[in-house]
Every structure is written in structure tokens, then in C-alpha cells.
Amino acid sequence: MMIPQPAIQKFRESLRGPSLCPGEPGYDEVRVIPNAMINRKPAIIARCAGAADVLTCVRFGREHNLLVSIRGGGHSVAGKSVCDDGLMIDLSAMKGIRVDPIRRTVRAEPGLRLGEFDRETQAFGLATTMGLLPNTGISGLTLGGGFGNLMAKHGLALDNLIGVDMVTADGRLLTANPDENGDLFWGIRGSSGNLGVVTSLEYLLHELGPVFGGAVLYPVNKTRDVVHFCREYAETLPDEVVLQAGAFTLPDGMKVFAVAVCYCGSSLSEGERILQPLRNFGPPMADMISAMAYVQSFFEPFFPLGLYTYVKSNFLQVLSDEAIETIAEWAGKSPSPHTFAPFIEHWHGAATRVGVAETAFPHRRPAWNLIAWSVWEDPADTDKNIQRTREYWAAMKPFLVSGSYVNYQSDEGQAVARSAYGANYDRLAALKAKYDPTNFFRMNHNISPAN
Numbered sequence: 001m002m003i004p005q006p007a008i009q010k011f012r013e014s015l016r017g018p019s020l021c022p023g024e025p026g027y028d029e030v031r032v033i034p035n036a037m038i039n040r041k042p043a044i045i046a047r048c049a050g051a052a053d054v055l056t057c058v059r060f061g062r063e064h065n066l067l068v069s070i071r072g073g074g075h076s077v078a079g080k081s082v083c084d085d086g087l088m089i090d091l092s093a094m095k096g097i098r099v100d101p102i103r104r105t106v107r108a109e110p111g112l113r114l115g116e117f118d119r120e121t122q123a124f125g126l127a128t129t130m131g132l133l134p135n136t137g138i139s140g141l142t143l144g145g146g147f148g149n150l151m152a153k154h155g156l157a158l159d160n161l162i163g164v165d166m167v168t169a170d171g172r173l174l175t176a177n178p179d180e181n182g183d184l185f186w187g188i189r190g191s192s193g194n195l196g197v198v199t200s201l202e203y204l205l206h207e208l209g210p211v212f213g214g215a216v217l218y219p220v221n222k223t224r225d226v227v228h229f230c231r232e233y234a235e236t237l238p239d240e241v242v243l244q245a246g247a248f249t250l251p252d253g254m255k256v257f258a259v260a261v262c263y264c265g266s267s268l269s270e271g272e273r274i275l276q277p278l279r280n281f282g283p284p285m286a287d288m289i290s291a292m293a294y295v296q297s298f299f300e301p302f303f304p305l306g307l308y309t310y311v312k313s314n315f316l317q318v319l320s321d322e323a324i325e326t327i328a329e330w331a332g333k334s335p336s337p338h339t340f341a342p343f344i345e346h347w348h349g350a351a352t353r354v355g356v357a358e359t360a361f362p363h364r365r366p367a368w369n370l371i372a373w374s375v376w377e378d379p380a381d382t383d384k385n386i387q388r389t390r391e392y393w394a395a396m397k398p399f400l401v402s403g404s405y406v407n408y409q410s411d412e413g414q415a416v417a418r419s420a421y422g423a424n425y426d427r428l429a430a431l432k433a434k435y436d437p438t439n440f441f442r443m444n445h446n447i448s449p450a451n
């Protein structure tokens with residue numbers, strides 16, 4: 001980065017929050033993200049204290065033609081949060097949140113993580129759709145979609161977004177909601193950070209007390225029967241239930257196939273009745289379904305931070321018999337005990353009743369999302385884990401539709417971006433040309449500005 005030192009010093013002194021450069025105390029800790037595959041070194045990390053700092057960063061980046069990356073929670077598996085030799089705008093210290101229990105809304109800053117957000121809203125008996133792991137950042141999750149345990153009843157996280165404040169590429173702070181900058185508000189809901197830096201998010205909230213859920217576990221050799229059951233059982237589920245299932249390894253080395261569910265209705269006894277067929281099927285080797293606080297997550301202990309991660313994800317229109325056979329064939333075959341693969345999510349209910357063009361997020365029709373979440377400890381094992389993941393994905397390819405969920409994608413080029421934005425790509429490219437014609441914000445699954 002060829003910028004005169006006095007200019008860098010002036011920029012750093014103009015920030016309210018701290019900043020870090022290579023070699024300074026704390027730099028290495030801040031630049032590291034949960035995916036150990038990513039080892040990039042920004043020239044400057046600006047730990048923003050508020051929107052004014054973000055404005056300063058964007059203007060400095062434009063003035064000096066810097067590569068800029070945006071970090072909220074840092075959970076982009078593709079590593080888009082961190083750039084090499086550029087400016088990392090770190091929003092992780094921006095954790096303001098205010099719940100309005102009368103209007104049932106909440107305004108939150110982008111440095112919040114899901115668990116922090118949920119604890120605040122649950123203090124008022126309220127919640128909205130977020131993801132599945134409390135350590136994930138709210139902003140990246142929401143701007144890319146927001147699959148979560150309330151999605152069938154209340155829609156994706158972005159479906160509950162009612163407004164944002166954001167800094168655009170030309171250094172302006174804009175408000176986007178249904179009444180102001182409506183085109184930008186449409187685009188921000190699904191474009192995964194292509195259109196600017198969000199500094200504040202406002203969501204609708206919904207009444208929610210304890211939920212009824214958890215997981216049942218089966219030996220991995222029962223995968224075929226379990227997935228066949230899940231396919232039929234999912235057809236009976238009301239909007240109050242979300243289901244996921246996947247193969248993984250227990251701490252004692254046993255390979256299992258788990259089915260996780262969450263009932264978010266008002267009657268826990270009704271939830272118990274609805275989930276009883278799952279608990280009776282098999283029977284399972286372990287049943288961990290019970291009443292619990294909404295903020296808990298069954299899968300959190302199985303996603304340790306700081307390991308090497310490579311992900312493949314695509315939607316399935318149907319779980320055909322042939323697809324199930326392939327899933328069963330590959331279950332439990334990962335070379336790493338930390339891998340979740342295959343993993344399926346059932347998409348239904350409110351999230352699928354939104355029109356394809358109502359938001360920038362286009363994937364409203366597929367019933368299932370398929371994921372291979374490969375995770376390993378030793379960098380020497382990288383090649384074999386990536387190769388095994390790609391072999392599994394090649395075997396599943398005949399059953400996949402073209403669409404993919406952007407929040408689950410590793411960095412594999414423009415084809416992934418096209419797949420992620422699907423039918424809305426061209427409209428988003430036109431918005432990109434309007435709000436970011438030079439592609440200043442390009443550390444993302446990138447949308448090229450329309451010519």
C-alpha cells in the first residue's frame with residue numbers, strides 16, 4: 001500500500017475507534033477470522049466506533065484507491081471479511097441495540113452476534129429469525145438471507161428487516177426502507193454487502209417464549225432410512241417447525257446421523273405432539289429434544305472456531321430416492337471428525353411464500369438445501385478434505401438445482417455469485433452500477449456493475 005505515512009497517520013487520528021497496523025499489539029488477533037483457511041494481512045484495520053468512522057474509512061479508501069473489506073462477525077466462510085494489503089473496516093465493536101417492546105421492533109448495530117441479539121430481545125419475550133449459531137454476526141447473516149429456526153413461521157432474517165442505515169461507495173450515509181431509497185432497500189436484502197456498509201439494522205420482532213426442540217441421533221448406517229422418514233415427515237410439518245439433518249462425529253468417535261428440530265409455537269404440549277413421530281422413529285439411539293430457551297443451539301459445540309473450513313451448498317428441488325441413496329452412501333465418509341456432511345435443511349413456510357422478486361434473495365421455491373461443511377484441524381489435511389468434498393459434490397450434482405445460498409459458499413468465482421443471486425442478478429447489477437459503479441465494494445460474492 002503506497003500511501004504516505006503522514007496521510008495514514010492523519011487518517012488513524014481522525015477515527016474515534018482504535019486502528020491497527022502490522023506488527024502492532026493486537027493486530028494478529030483482530031485480523032484472524034474463524035476459518036483458518038484465510039490468512040490475509042490488511043495494511044490497516046480500522047475498528048470503527050460508529051457510522052462516522054465508517055464514513056471516514058470509505059472516503060479514505062476511495063481517495064487512495066484501496067481494496068476494502070468489511071468485517072462484522074467475521075464468519076464469511078469465503079473469507080470476504082479480510083483483505084490483503086488494504087483497509088479492513090472492522091464493525092465488531094459496534095454492538096448497540098435498543099428494543100422497542102411497544103412497536104415490537106429492534107434497532108441493532110452490525111457488530112452484534114446472534115446470541116447477544118437474542119438475549120436482548122428475549123428479555124422482552126420477543127425474537128426474530130436469526131441463524132443457528134450464537135457466535136455468528138447478525139449483519140452478514142441478514143444481508144445474505146438468514147436461515148433460522150423461526151423462518152417457516154416468520155420468514156428469513158432479511159424478511160424481518162424493515163430498515164437500514166448504510167454508507168454507500170460515494171461516502172454518503174443513507175437510510176433505506178420501504179419509504180426511503182426503496183430500490184436500495186430491495187437490493188440490500190439479499191445482495192450480501194455488494195451495495196454498501198450497513199451501520200444499523202431495524203427488525204420486526206415477534207412474541208416468543210420457550211421453544212420445544214433439540215435433536216435425535218441415529219447410527220450413521222441408518223442414514224438412508226432416516227432421510228426417507230424426514231422426506232415424508234417434513235410434508236406434515238406446520239410453519240412452527242424447522243427441521244435439519246446431517247452426518248457428523250461425536251466426541252467419542254462414533255459417527256451418527258442427527259435430526260434437529262425446533263418448534264416455536266405458543267403451546268409446548270402441541271410441539272411435543274407434533275415432534276412425537278420423529279422421537280418414535282427408529283427408535284433413535286439418543287433423544288435430546290426438550291423445552292428450552294430460544295437462544296440455545298444444539299449444534300454450537302460441534303462448530304469450534306479457528307479450524308480449516310471448506311463449504312459446498314446448493315438447493316434441491318426434491319429429495320428423490322436416488323438423491324437419498326447418494327446421501328446415504330457418503331454419510332460418515334469424511335476424513336475429518338469435525339465435518340458435517342451431508343447436511344440438509346428443510347425450507348418451507350413463510351420463507352418460501354415470498355415472491356422471487358420481492359427481495360433480492362431469489363431462492364423461495366426449493367424445499368431442501370444441501371450442504372457439505374468440511375472442517376479439519378491440520379493444514380496438511382487440506383487437500384484430501386477438499387478433494388473428498390468435491391467428489392461428494394460431483395456425486396450429488398445430478399440432483400441439484402442451479403441456485404445456492406450465498407452465506408454458505410466458499411470462494412469459487414463468478415459462477416457461484418451468479419448462482420447465489422439467481423433470477424435477480426441482472427437487477428442487482430443495475431443497482432450496483434447506480435450505487436457502486438466502480439465496484440469499490442468487491443470483497444464479497446461479487447456482483448459486477450451493469451455496463
